[in-house]
Amino acid sequence: MILDSKIPGGSIEEKWTKHKFELKLVNPANKRKFTVIVVGTGLAGASAAASLAELGYNVKSFCIQDSPRRAHSIAAQGGINAAKNYKNDGDSVYRLFYDTVKGGDFRAREANVHRLAENSNLIIDQCVAQGVPFGREYGGLLDNRSFGGTQVSRTFYARGQTGQQLLLGAYQALMRQVAAGKVKMFPRREMMDLVVIDGKARGIIVRNLITGELESHVGDAVCLCTGGYGNVYYLSTNAQGSNVTAAFRAYKRGALFANPCYTQIHPTCIPRHGDLQSKLTLMSESLRNDGRIWVPRKAGDTRSPDQIPEEDRYYYLEEKYPSFGNLVPRDVASRNAKQVCDAGLGVGSTKQAVYLDFADAIQRMGVAGVSAKYGNLFQMYEKITDEDPYKVPMRIFPAIHYTMGGLWVDYDLMSTIPGCFVLGEANFSDHGANRLGASALMQGLSDGYFVIPFTIGGYFAGTKLEKVSESDAAFEDCKKQTEERIHKLLSIKGHRTVNDIHRELGNIMWEYVGMARNEAGLKTALEKIPALRAEFWENVNVLGSEGSFNQNLERAGRVADFLEFAEVLTLDALHRKESCGGHFREESQTPEGEAKRDDENFCYVGAWEYKGDGVAPELSKEPLTFDNVHLATRSYK
């Protein structure tokens, strides 16, 4: 398939402005004739639903939680970037753009990233006006901090709960539109299928999670704002309910899935403690601003950390990357943690952890100073590990956190199915192969507040949409297929629980498709995944009925999709023989063990097209060009 990204012409600075002008408009009185379905109520979904409703469109908003306020954007801690240059330290839209393209290891689209940087300032304005209580200085003006992988202070924050506060801002805007009658809210609904009529996305099938009833919803466009797929690894920093189902259903209906192998491993998570653990907890990487990362210099050093003198400590990031030190981007920090642990230098009972030490910071700022900055994170750490990080260094280890890959979209955020738009983490476009800290919140809100309101109008104004209804054959067919799938899940009555199989899938993915990947391992995964999938469909035990609140059935459907999706992810990782960003192929590294890109052969977006069950998906390529930020080896030394 030829992937037309529809990047507008002109210089990088004028593309978005020009495009906004060239997009056709829907006149105010006509907007109310259109219905937009928005799936998901995280930063992207809530901001899109609210903004579209404010414009006059009718919006139907769906979420799987009991309230739209609970989407997993709420858990983002650190902050949100914007190019305000309030610190007068040399920041600009162009620098934010530059840093993000470089940070993404030259696998993002320049035009999208520039637009993101332009919108960043508008987002802060909007959020402040909504009452988001950002951190401020004593003069009453907004404070900034520097954040993983950048050398300017451009990160706005609300203590360690920035995602929560931004999401509540968007949620409140959404609630305002519900009260105004422009948004109809459907909580506890899960999207089961995308309905495509005459090649256009015209609605969705959802399951009412309370009654089990399948509902058809008609719309003139569908926006998928359904987040990432990190839970394919079972253990991740995602919420328990986070899943790939909505995106994967769209993939099966013709949307291409781009760069699924770009998964981000976050360096500062609380290490695993046992086999029955259900999730990993992230601690904001803002901790790396003041904490120092180290391991004992000698393997097998069992002294307690306070007994290890300076000369026996290996501050590996500071030594290897003197100019960025502990603030190197996430992929570099994570990989180095793995390397020192693989070399036997890891600490703690599992030896799969490194120290993050605040002793120096406490000496410099005092306990009160450290507590003012990181109090809630320290408290969270103590709650989980039963250790006091003011007294002993934290132990951290990388964990699956964010997924840069997602459904392929053009510049207008439209997938390869006309009328099916994809926003936020669910799309692929802005972060390339690695996302920088404090950029996810920025992208979710940019897509929802400041991109989709323009581009969806262009679609409506330029598209002839026939009238369709819930009783059309396409809706009935999708509903029937969903029903059959549910019946099948409930009829297997095997011996393994859904969780048990999901955990096994996670182990396969972490072992062979994790932080470092190689051809033999990926091929092993490609044998193990289909075998496990077969086991699932023969031997899983899903209890309860379809017509009730059945959390086991919900989970089963999601794991079934993960079992298919895992294979697409692994195929992508196998085909991309270079290392870039979060995707590290052991075959492609420099003599010092750094990731080695192969721009000659892999400077493209790899997008996978569903070709039927049991048939290999087909790869299409969108070439990437870098006219402004020139291809260069990332170096943080």
Place this chain on the structure above:
Amino acid sequence: MSGLNLTLKIWRQKDAKTKGQFETVKINDVSPDMSFLEMLDIVNEEQMKQGKEGFAFDHDCREGICGMCSLVINGMPHGPDHATTTCQLHMRKFKDGDTIVIEPWRAAAFPVIRDCAVDRTAFDRIIQAGGFISVNTGAAPEASTIPVPKADADRAFDAAACIGCGACVAACKNASAMLFVSAKVSHLSFLPQGKVEAKKRVLAMVAQMDKEGFGNCTNLYECQAACPKGITVDYIAKMNREYLGATVTYAEKVYGKD
């Protein structure tokens, strides 16, 4: 530390219309490092292996911020640990041989959906009544146009930290939602951006709260004790002041003389 052997009494209820009852389950060798919900995951796995459906309970982020998890544990919403959600409660807070009673939030305005999962959409409707600042996308002035004293911003944040879990309602013998409502009223009215609509907001949100069937506040402070985010009853006092002021100066304009 070795594992804990526990007796659990967990609430079973098929749906809102059916009567529920406690069911007793034994669980052995629970790791003290496990979270409370991970312990329940194992209970449910065991139930399913015996061919019985697991106990339904709400949860999502499992890091104490989404507000989805609930559970009254031994009579205390979110359990015995101070300022902690159920998902952040760890088994090291319990002793070997303990009996633990687990039940849903109990309030008329939060009907049970199944077992320990309840319907909290009443909270969304209260926010819809006025828990926002009316600013359309694109209409915002430059962010630093209005300085906000740091103390006000900090106090607004303290109130905005509410996760909307409903523990305050579950803890209150009147099932009052005053702590939840006052947190949002306070968050927005501490900020200059939110002052414009403050009077209308407090009247509308309180009216909706009453309509949803939440009880009145009788100053027992159970809500504050149960709140996983440390929201204090000071905000209730603030809301009462704002409400009184709004009634005197504003209610007439909104609701007419009667």
